[in-house]
Amino acid sequence: MSVETTTVSVPEGRAALLLAEYETPSACMKAATKLRDAGFTKFDTHTPFPVHGMDGAMGMADSKLGWIVFVMGLTGLLTGISLITYANGIDYPLIVGGKPAISIPSYVPVCFELTILFSALSAVFGMLGLNKLPRHNHPVFESDRFKAATDDKFFVSVEYTDPKFDADRTLALLASTHPNHIEIIEDTES
Amino acid sequence: MTDKTDYRTAGTAWDNAWKIAAGLGFLGLAGAGAGFAADGQRFAFSYLFAFVVFLTISIGATFFVLLQHLTNAGWSVTVRRTAEFFMSALPIFALLFLPIAASVDHLFPWWHDHGAQHASATAVEHVEEHGPAAAEANHVEGMHSENAHAQHVAGHRLSNEEIEHQLHAEVMASKGWFLSKGFFVGRAVVYFLFWTFLAMKLFRNSTLQDTTRDLKLTNRSQSMAPAATFGLALTTTFAAFDWLMSLLPNWYSTIFGVQIFATTMVAILSVLVLMGYAMRASGLSGKAITTEHFHDLGKLLFGFNVFWAYISFSQFFLIWYASIPEETVFFHLRWSNGPWKYISVAIVVLHLVVPFALLLSRNTKRHAGQKVLALGAALILAMHVVEMYWLVMPNYAAAKGIGPDLAGALAPHWMDLACLFGVGGVYLAAVFYRMSQHAVVPVGDPRFARSKRFENV
Numbered sequence: 001m002s003v004e005t006t007t008v009s010v011p012e013g014r015a016a017l018l019l020a021e022y023e024t025p026s027a028c029m030k031a032a033t034k035l036r037d038a039g040f041t042k043f044d045t046h047t048p049f050p051v052h053g054m055d056g057a058m059g060m061a062d063s064k065l066g067w068i069v070f071v072m073g074l075t076g077l078l079t080g081i082s083l084i085t086y087a088n089g090i091d092y093p094l095i096v097g098g099k100p101a102i103s104i105p106s107y108v109p110v111c112f113e114l115t116i117l118f119s120a121l122s123a124v125f126g127m128l129g130l131n132k133l134p135r136h137n138h139p140v141f142e143s144d145r146f147k148a149a150t151d152d153k154f155f156v157s158v159e160y161t162d163p164k165f166d167a168d169r170t171l172a173l174l175a176s177t178h179p180n181h182i183e184i185i186e187d188t189e190s
Numbered sequence: 191m192t193d194k195t196d197y198r199t200a201g202t203a204w205d206n207a208w209k210i211a212a213g214l215g216f217l218g219l220a221g222a223g224a225g226f227a228a229d230g231q232r233f234a235f236s237y238l239f240a241f242v243v244f245l246t247i248s249i250g251a252t253f254f255v256l257l258q259h260l261t262n263a264g265w266s267v268t269v270r271r272t273a274e275f276f277m278s279a280l281p282i283f284a285l286l287f288l289p290i291a292a293s294v295d296h297l298f299p300w301w302h303d304h305g306a307q308h309a310s311a312t313a314v315e316h317v318e319e320h321g322p323a324a325a326e327a328n329h330v331e332g333m334h335s336e337n338a339h340a341q342h343v344a345g346h347r348l349s350n351e352e353i354e355h356q357l358h359a360e361v362m363a364s365k366g367w368f369l370s371k372g373f374f375v376g377r378a379v380v381y382f383l384f385w386t387f388l389a390m391k392l393f394r395n396s397t398l399q400d401t402t403r404d405l406k407l408t409n410r411s412q413s414m415a416p417a418a419t420f421g422l423a424l425t426t427t428f429a430a431f432d433w434l435m436s437l438l439p440n441w442y443s444t445i446f447g448v449q450i451f452a453t454t455m456v457a458i459l460s461v462l463v464l465m466g467y468a469m470r471a472s473g474l475s476g477k478a479i480t481t482e483h484f485h486d487l488g489k490l491l492f493g494f495n496v497f498w499a500y501i502s503f504s505q506f507f508l509i510w511y512a513s514i515p516e517e518t519v520f521f522h523l524r525w526s527n528g529p530w531k532y533i534s535v536a537i538v539v540l541h542l543v544v545p546f547a548l549l550l551s552r553n554t555k556r557h558a559g560q561k562v563l564a565l566g567a568a569l570i571l572a573m574h575v576v577e578m579y580w581l582v583m584p585n586y587a588a589a590k591g592i593g594p595d596l597a598g599a600l601a602p603h604w605m606d607l608a609c610l611f612g613v614g615g616v617y618l619a620a621v622f623y624r625m626s627q628h629a630v631v632p633v634g635d636p637r638f639a640r641s642k643r644f645e646n647v
Contacts, residue, residue: 052645053645062552062553066551066552070550097511097513098513099511105506105507105510105511106511108503108507109507
């Protein structure tokens with residue numbers, strides 16, 4: 001195996017990973033495709049800019065965020081409807097401007113705003129949740145070479161916790177994708 | 191992977207589309223002409239309806255093209271040419287306007303009477319008859335009391351009709367300078383001159399680039415875009431006031447121009463989705479129009495449709511809440527007048543609720559060959575036609591003196607269809623003729639290759 005491999009230790013208690021560095025986006029994408037085809041699910045790519053087609057190469061399903069926002073938006077809508085109906089229609093009917101106590105057009109602005117409010121907040125917090133944020137650190141940051149991920153290098157990381165993971169075979173698989181370099185970022189306890 | 195098509199219509203069914211459109215247009219105009227001779231009033235309203243259906247599409251196309259130049263948009267280059275075709279036929283509406291100019295008498299109640307003269311004459315008459323106090327008191331009552339006719343002022347009892355007449359005269363007196371014959375015609379001339387200049391200039395800049403590949407042409411279109419957008423917004427607003435709002439000259443809504451602007455965008459975006467769909471299906475656009483373009487057009491269509499609903503509702507909401515007779519008359523005609531109520535409800539459901547559900551998901555814009563997206567666009571376009579009918583036709587019933595809850599408030603007429611085919615045929619013939627003369631995507635645009643490769647992140 002001609003690929004240079006180094007080992008970096010991580011302070012105790014964290015899952016660790018294999019980190020492969022590539023020179024070009026296409027090499028990085030090919031590696032992602034290979035991992036996807038081998039059945040890996042807990043791996044990620046790190047690139048200085050968005051690479052078109054990477055989602056497909058990684059075999060990522062559509063985000064669930066849309067569904068969260070949709071359900072929360074409906075919740076906001078129903079909140080608005082029930083709030084107005086109860087407060088102004090049942091608990092304390094109040095005639096304003098000669099309109100009936102329960103009059104649909106006057107619902108629209110409030111229900112619209114609540115739908116937007118619930119959708120927007122759930123979009124932000126749902127996105128943070130799905131990304132497992134906030135999170136203070138990640139084993140990839142133990143690598144000095146990884147700093148180039150925001151500059152001119154492309155990385156693939158594979159987590160030890162992936163069910164398909166096998167230390168030697170996964171290393172061999174990554175080595176066959178022509179990386180510049182591979183780092184084994186290990187948990188010191190293991 | 192190479193895309194071999196030359197993006198020309200030659201040798202495809204598209205090449206003859208303009209002849210079919212022209213044939214239908216000729217038949218439609220012949221029918222409309224017969225209608226004009228038979229019933230000039232009905233013709234006037236039917237024709238105005240057909241006119242605004244297609245004028246809004248063409249103005250929307252111009253807005254779309256300007257928007258791309260304003261933002262230096264790279265993504266939309268491959269679909270921009272389709273909008274340019276629909277924009278390029280805008281000058282033809284100057285000719286298509288002639289039947290409207292000939293029917294102003296039937297369409298606009300303010301045309302034949304109710305000038306400032308008339309109003310002051312009525313007021314003077316009234317004062318002479320009953321003394322100044324009576325005129326003043328009637329004025330106040332008319333504005334604020336629904337039971338004005340039950341009140342006695344200086345021993346004289348005014349009928350509803352008299353009060354309405356007087357109120358009408360007062361409002362018309364204040365609008366007289368704007369709704370005067372000379373100014374109206376002058377404005378129409380200005381709109382058409384500006385639109386013709388804009389459409390021809392932008393179209394020429396774009397098509398010339400197909401062969402010259404000159405970068406300066408892009409710069410020229412971009413540098414005229416900001417001022418042109420202001421100009422188009424103003425002319426569209428005032429054209430909407432002149433040709434649609436003044437059908438009911440007592441009524442006013444300051445947001446009306448914005449509503450028509452929203453309508454134009456919704457109309458052209460649904461047309462662009464459907465045209466893109468047809469061009470891709472027939473292989474005319476090769477690989478130039480991709481899922482990514484449909485995704486973005488779908489997002490814009492969804493967004494502008496919600497914007498249209500937002501503006502339309504805002505207009506309704508303020509009028510509904512304030513409940514002032516001279517404002518509510520617009521919705522009164524479209525709600526209390528027999529079957530119009532169901533059309534109003536249908537517009538809410540089929541123009542907003544159903545398309546909202548169809549276009550909301552990312553999947554419908556990207557997957558299954560965009561069939562759902564095309565369905566949503568087709569529904570919105572059909573409802574655009576219904577909405578224009580809803581804007582124009584209740585005024586016909588009003589002009590005929592058909593009041594609330596009377597049969598005949600909604601009376602579809604064969605002339606509606608004849609005019610739709612007539613105006614639409616002529617307009618689409620011009621659009622498809624232009625399409626047969628040029629590449630259907632701007633092959634000379636410096637961003638063309640980038641647009642073909644473009645992806646939503």
